[in-house]
Amino acid sequence: MPVTFNLIGAGHVGRVLGRLLAARGYQIQQVLTRSAASAQLAVDFIGAGSVATDYAQLRPAGVHVLAVGDDQIVPACAALAQAVALDGSIVFHCSGALASDRLQHAREAGALVASVHPIRSFADPAAVAAQFSGTFCGVEGDDGALAVLTPALRAIGAQVVPINAEAKTxxxxxxxxxxxxxxxxxxxxxxxxxxxxxxxxxxxxxxxxxxxxxxxxxxxxxxxxxxxxxxxxxxxxxxxxxxxxxxxxxxxxxxxxxxxxxxxxxxxxxxxxx
The missing domain is CATH 1.10.1040.20 (ProC-like, C-terminal domain)
Structure with missing residues (x-):
């Protein structure tokens, strides 16, 4: 696949998306978390990617996934925009409660932005990854971003549902x-x-x-x-x-x-x- 992915944050949602994308041939390039140990655990679960411990270590990628908590989306996006050239890339977050407008720092840096919210519980990442097919994902954001993300989501078995960004909450x-x-x-x-x-x-x-x-x-x-x-x-x-x-x-x-x-x-x- 020509599209490369960087994961910023790799809790349950990030790990599952990373594993599924890697299994479908998408390149997971780097995984950045708060510690090298947690990033390595995520890389091991995903089966692809290399560990990053600082935003300065990130290389440009086609897609940056902000799989972080809602309260960390804006600061993580700001740090990403400051450290990495984002012009022409895609940045999306996985929050169900917040819209893609929280990614303004990335948009100002030239990226297309979106949000992708898988509608299910991720309590057991391995089980979710094994049974992800048919999972609904609510998406909204820039048309160009969704044109790339929608085929990738469908490739991992998601059912993509466009939503109104103004009504995200x-x-x-x-x-x-x-x-x-x-x-x-x-x-x-x-x-x-x-x-x-x-x-x-x-x-x-x-x-x-x-x-x-x-x-x-x-x-x-x-x-x-x-x-x-x-x-x-x-x-x-x-x-x-x-x-x-x-x-x-x-x-x-x-x-x-x-x-x-x-x-x-x-x-x-x-x-x-x-």
């Missing part, structure tokens, strides 16, 4: 709703069952079919058609009694219940319009 919040806050709502259900005297293991058994069937219906039919329950039926008297009872049991959970009523009513309205 809302895009990332979508994952929080679909994952983190879903767990919070299910926790409320389990605690409410326990408040009714049901042991926690049994509560999980009671909640599981409701939760799994509801999620399956959402992904099969869409959110509005999947909605059921008192709000969908227009039984607001039951909703009011439940909200009062939950608030009396646990004020914080009652506030959560109350906060969910208006958006659920809007969802029920959408269901009625279909």
């Amino acid at each position: 809302v895009y990332h919040a979508a994952a929080v709703f679909a994952s983190n806050y879903l767990v919070t709502v299910l926790d409320a259900a389990l605690r409410a069952y326990q408040a009714a005297g049901i042991p926690e293991p049994v509560a999980r058994q009671l909640a599981q079919p409701l939760a799994t069937e509801s999620m399956a219906n959402v992904f099969r039919l869409g959110a509005a058609p999947a909605l059921s329950g008192p709000i969908a039926r227009g039984d607001l008297a039951t909703v009011a009694r439940q909200q009062q009872a939950v608030s009396a049991w646990d004020a914080a959970t009652g506030a959560l219940y109350a906060a969910l009523v208006p958006p659920t009513q809007a969802l029920a309205h959408r269901k009625q319009q279909k």
